[in-house]
Amino acid sequence: MNLKTFLPIAPLFALALTTPVRAEEPGLWQVYNDTFKSAKYVDLTHTITPDIPVWSGFGNSTFSPAKAGTDLDGYAAKGEVFTFEKHGFEATNYVLQTDQLGTQLDPPAHWAPEYPAIDELPATYTIRPLVVINIEDKVEKDFGYALQVSDITDFEAQYGTIPEGSVVFVRSGWSKDWPDPELAKRKPFPGVGLDALKFLHLERKILFHGHEPLDTDATPTLEGEYWLMHNGFAQAEGVANLDKVPPVGALVAIGFPKFGGGLGGYARYIAICPPDWQYGISVGEVAEAPLPKSDKPLAFDPARGMRVRQ
Structure with missing residues (x-):
């Protein structure tokens, strides 16, 4: 390179020498x-309210304003609503009649006490490849209708073999009438x-499957759920919005309280x-921190039995 060729790019060269190179981002930040x-994020979870569908054997849950459980030296009397x-x-x-409420993750101890309870599930359940089979x-x-092996093999003929360790959700449309009790x-x-x-x-060695209804199957003995639990498998129930998720290519993030x-x-x-993807929201598309202020504050509605924006 002669001097005439170099002069036009000299300022850029000097800038490159003085601008620090961005260090590689640590760990998984990159x-x-x-x-x-x-990515696009789609919530697959029903909101828990006092009147959502639940098995009649459990009964409905109730929400109410919290009260002081003891006398607080003038700050609040025992039984006073905060x-x-x-x-x-x-x-x-919250008086929740069951831990089988709304969108759920059933650990095998639900039917088989020799297997893990919800707090004993490993942290590796956190994120997995997601497969959605549409019936x-x-x-x-x-x-x-119940999902058959032929539905799975037909799905695989179109989309490829279901990955080992993945989560498979079965899309049936059952939840379209939610929250009708x-x-x-x-x-x-x-x-x-x-x-x-x-x-x-x-055969496919998935982590667990999930479905829209609140039970695995409609057989008299719930044979599918019995088999799952007594063989150490978990399952998801009451899953929502599966029509807004691609059949393959997405991941599922899994969160649950550790009772x-x-x-x-x-x-x-x-x-x-x-x-x-056509559905969902990305980071930065909605206000996150600070979260947006509403001109309709939450207030307890006795008729609904919960707090709503009024």
Whole structure:
């Protein structure tokens, strides 16, 4: 390179010499910035309210404003409701009749006490490849249709073999009428057949499967659920919004409270989809920190039995 060739780019060269090179981002931060930050996030979880569908054997749960459990030396008398006006905060008292409520993660101890409870599930459950098998067309013709092995092999012929260690959710359309409490009484309902469960777990070695209804199958003995639990497998129930998730290519983030000895888990499932997916939101698309202020504050509505924006 002669001097005439060099002079036009000399300022850029000097800038390159004086600008520090950005250090490689530590650990998994690069993965977050390259992949997860631009991904689309879809919530697969129903909101828990006092009137959502639940098995009648458990009964409905109740929400109420929290009260002082003891006398607090003039700050609040025992039994007094905490209010923003007097105490600066409010809280809620939840009487939850069961840990089998709403969108769930069932540990095997739900049926088989020799297997892990919800607090004994490993931390590796946190994030997995997500597969969504759609049987809505068959459910429209037969509301009691259960996923068959043939549905799985047909799916694989189109999308490829289901990955080992993945989570498989079965899309049936059952949850479209949520939160109508009558949903819990409809029988038969879309299920997952025992042979299909065995194929997914024993042949494809998935982590767990999930479905929209509140039970695995409509057989008299719940044979599928019995087999799962007595063989050490967990399952998801009451999953929502599966029509907004691609059949393959997404991940699922799995969150659940860690109740000691818990036999069920109120779960939060979030599908993490490719950035060009048509549904969901990406980081930065909505206000996150600070969160947005509403012109309709929350207030307890006795008719609804919960706090709503009024």
